[in-house]
Amino acid sequence: EMPPHDFQPSTHDGLDFSTVLNIRKKNLNPALFTFYRKPVYIHQGHMQYLWDTNGRRYIDLFAGIVTVSVGHCHPTVGRAAQEQMKKLWHTTNIYLHPKIHEYAEKLVSKLPGNLKVVYVTNSGSEANDLAILMARLYTGVFECVSLRNCYHGASPYLMGLTALSTWRYNSPTGFGFHHTMNPDPYRGPWGGKHCRDSPAQPGRQCDCVEGECHAKDMYVDQLEDVLRYSMPKGKVAAFIAEAIQGVGGAVQLPDGYLKKAYEKIRAHGGLCIADEVQTGFGRLGSHYWGFESQGVVPDIVTMAKGMGNGYPMGAVVTTPEIAATMGQALHFNTFGGNPVACAVGSAVLDVIDEEKTQALCADVGTYFIQALDSLRSEFEIIGDIRGKGLMIGVELVKDKVSRDPLPGDEVASIWEDTKEMGVLIGKGGLFGNCLRIKPPMCLTKADVDYSLAVLRRALQNHSQRQ
Numbered sequence: 109e110m111p112p113h114d115f116q117p118s119t120h121d122g123l124d125f126s127t128v129l130n131i132r133k134k135n136l137n138p139a140l141f142t143f144y145r146k147p148v149y150i151h152q153g154h155m156q157y158l159w160d161t162n163g164r165r166y167i168d169l170f171a172g173i174v175t176v177s178v179g180h181c182h183p184t185v186g187r188a189a190q191e192q193m194k195k196l197w198h199t200t201n202i203y204l205h206p207k208i209h210e211y212a213e214k215l216v217s218k219l220p221g222n223l224k225v226v227y228v229t230n231s232g233s234e235a236n237d238l239a240i241l242m243a244r245l246y247t248g249v250f251e252c253v254s255l256r257n258c259y260h261g262a263s264p265y266l267m268g269l270t271a272l273s274t275w276r277y278n279s280p281t282g283f284g285f286h287h288t289m290n291p292d293p294y295r296g297p298w299g300g301k302h303c304r305d306s307p308a309q310p311g312r313q314c315d316c317v318e319g320e321c322h323a324k325d326m327y328v329d330q331l332e333d334v335l336r337y338s339m340p341k342g343k344v345a346a347f348i349a350e351a352i353q354g355v356g357g358a359v360q361l362p363d364g365y366l367k368k369a370y371e372k373i374r375a376h377g378g379l380c381i382a383d384e385v386q387t388g389f390g391r392l393g394s395h396y397w398g399f400e401s402q403g404v405v406p407d408i409v410t411m412a413k414g415m416g417n418g419y420p421m422g423a424v425v426t427t428p429e430i431a432a433t434m435g436q437a438l439h440f441n442t443f444g445g446n447p448v449a450c451a452v453g454s455a456v457l458d459v460i461d462e463e464k465t466q467a468l469c470a471d472v473g474t475y476f477i478q479a480l481d482s483l484r485s486e487f488e489i490i491g492d493i494r495g496k497g498l499m500i501g502v503e504l505v506k507d508k509v510s511r512d513p514l515p516g517d518e519v520a521s522i523w524e525d526t527k528e529m530g531v532l533i534g535k536g537g538l539f540g541n542c543l544r545i546k547p548p549m550c551l552t553k554a555d556v557d558y559s560l561a562v563l564r565r566a567l568q569n570h571s572q573r574q
C-alpha cells in the first residue's frame with residue numbers, strides 16, 4: 109500500500125540531537141557496530157516506508173529492529189490505540205481489564221497444545237527473564253542451556269544467557285547459564301547446509317536430503333555433552349532457542365535439530381523455551397511460529413517486537429501447570445499488559461489474519477530469497493543466503509571458498525551505499541558481516557525489485573573500489 113496521494117512528509121532541517129543519549133554515542137568495536145556515517149533522522153513512517161527529516165523516502169528492510177510487523181503507523185492498529193486511549197490508558201496488572209482478557213484469549217488461540225496462560229511484559233528481555241524464572245521454579249533446578257550464537261536480551265542476567273561475545277561486557281555472566289555448540293549450517297564444523305536447496309558449498313557440502321540433515325545429530329551430541337558434563341545431578345532447568353537466530357545473522361537451525369534437542373532436554377528433566385521475539389507472528393511464511401517450522405511444541409514461548417507492531421510489549425505464554433508454580437514468586441511489572449498495549453496487540457493479530465500476512469511473507473519471502481540466490485552467483489563476496497519468509501540473512505565474505513568474513517569497513521561501505529540509495533537494511537551476525545532483511549510484512553515484490561537493484565549497485569560499487 110502506497111501512501112495516499114496527498115501524503116506530504118514534513119521536513120525539519122537543522123535539528124540538534126546532541127542532548128540525546130543514543131547507542132551511536134558509545135565507543136563500540138567499529139567492525140561490529142558501525143553506524144551510518146551520515147546519520148538518518150527518521151521522521152515519519154507509513155507501512156514499509158520511512159521518511160527522513162528532509163523528506164527522503166526509504167524502504168525499511170529492517171522494520172525498526174524486526175519490530176514493525178504489519179507496517180509503520182498501520183491505520184487499523186493506530187485506530188485501536190486511539191479508541192482505547194479514549195477509555196483507559198493505564199492500570200497496572202494488579203487489576204484485570206477487558207482488553208487484557210480479549211488479548212490473552214486471541215493470543216492463545218494462535219498457539220498449539222496446552223500453551224494457555226499469558227503474562228504480558230514490556231519487552232523481550234523481561235519475557236525471557238520471566239521464562240527462565242518460571243523454568244527454575246517449576247523444575248527446582250538452576251542450570252540453563254542456550255546456543256552459542258544466541259541473543260535473548262540485555263538485562264545483566266540475560267547477558268549470561270546470551271552467548272554472543274559482542275553483547276557481553278564487563279558484567280557477571282555466570283548465573284548458571286551454559287552454551288552449547290551452535291548448529292550453524294554455514295560456519296559449524298560439520299557443515300550441514302540447511303535443507304533448503306542451495307548452491308554447492310565447496311569443501312563443506314552437506315549431503316543431507318530435505319528434512320533429514322545428518323549434521324544436526326552431531327550438534328545434538330554436543331548438547332548431550334554439555335548436559336552430561338555440566339549439569340549437577342544431570343538435571344537441567346531449561347533450554348532456550350530461536351528456530352532462526354535473529355541477531356546472530358538469520359542462522360537457520362538444521363531441520364530436525366530442535367526436535368532432537370527438546371527430547372534430550374526433557375530426558376534431563378528440563379523445560380523447552382521457544383524465543384519467538386523475531387520469528388513469530390507469521391514472519392517465516394511457512395508457519396505462524398518459528399518452533400512450528402521445526403515440528404516441536406515448547407513448554408514456554410516468549411515474544412515481543414512484532415507483537416505490538418513497534419509498540420513496546422512482550423509476553424510469556426506457558427501451560428497452566430507451569431504457570432501455577434509462579435504462585436511461589438511475587439513477580440511484577442508496572443506497565444506490562446496495560447490496556448493500550450493489549451488493544452494494539454489485539455489489532456495486530458487481527459490485521460495479520462485479515463491481510464493474510466503470513467501468506468504474503470511466504471510469497472514475497474520466497475521471491476526475495478530466490479532473487480538473492482541469483483545475486484549470490486553474480487558476486488564472490490556473497491557467501492550465504494539463508495532464512496525463511498521475510499527473515500533473511502546475507503552473509504558477506506572475502507570469497508566463497510575461504511568464507512573469511514568481509515572486513516567491517518567494507519561491509520559498512522556497502523551498507524552506507526544502500527542507505528544513500530533509499531534502502532535501510534539491518535546488520536549483525538558473529539562478525540557483523542551479515543545483512544539482515546526483516547522488513548514490515550507488507551513488503552511487495554516491487555519493493556523487492558527496487559531493493560535488489562540497490563543492493564546490486566552497492567555491490568558493484570564495492571567491486572570497483574577494490
Ligand code: PMP
Pocket residue numbers: 173230231232233234236259260261262350354355383384385386412413422
Ligand atoms: N530475544 C530475541 C530473539 C531478540 O532479538 C531480542 C531483541 N533483539 C530480545 C530477545 C530482547 O528483546 P528486547 O530488546 O525487547 O528486550
